[in-house]
Amino acid sequence: MSTHIRDTRTRRGLTIYDLADLLGVTAGAVSQMERSERDDSIRISTLKRALKAMGAELSTGTADAPMDARHLMTARAAAGYIAAELAIDDENAALRIAVQAIEHFRRARTREEIRDFLRVPASTGDDRWDTLLATAIAWDAKRRGIRAPSWTWKPPLATEWLPATPGQPAERYLEMIRQSAEPEFLEKGILMRDRDLAVA
Known part of the structure; x- marks a missing residue:
């Protein structure tokens, strides 16, 4: 069981609706993603896509993408x-x-x-x-x-x-x-x- 999507969303201060907008899906679809992840039935490609939309990457845990991934200057x-x-x-x-x-x-x-x-x-x-x-x-x-x-x-x-x-x-x-x-x-x-x- 993992909660990478929900945890990353919470760290970023995003609501389910915010993430839905980033992904171009409904809030219900985001809720389903988070449930699927908790149930260990989420596809890795879906998990990666959700994390990438929030500026994070999937590794052995979740690692935040560097500043340039969010088009921010260092x-x-x-x-x-x-x-x-x-x-x-x-x-x-x-x-x-x-x-x-x-x-x-x-x-x-x-x-x-x-x-x-x-x-x-x-x-x-x-x-x-x-x-x-x-x-x-x-x-x-x-x-x-x-x-x-x-x-x-x-x-x-x-x-x-x-x-x-x-x-x-x-x-x-x-x-x-x-x-x-x-x-x-x-x-x-x-x-x-x-x-x-x-x-x-």
Whole structure:
């Protein structure tokens, strides 16, 4: 007797109706799948299909699929995308990617997805952007009660930096940003506010 479908559905916070929508079947069909699994009469192909629809895979137990199986960015992917945008001088796009990476990190639901997200990324090719990405991840991890990996610690920047801002902004504007900047970023020399890290 196993309950992989029901257990995975519960972990994902899905109702029978949610899973039915994902599979394109009725809620009654999902109930029957769960009963068949409990009775050891479910087909392996049906079990695999139900788990895959919820972002999990069948092995000796159930293993959660990595982030990219749910089309979510990891820190490694984010660093690569940021590097590509910096190579064409598009800092606005690089900043959007960093913010989107944090949003994707927030969608990591299981330990495996969190571990996958937090694996060490390559450098973006720019110390400022490496520090921004690492600090943003550590900042969000702290708020979620997740232990940030050691690679997210970076030394403070030599010069204060307001990301994706061309030229030299007026001192009055910089001071306004400093006043509301997140302390973790400020101590790294990065002028970032909480609202700057929200997906628009």
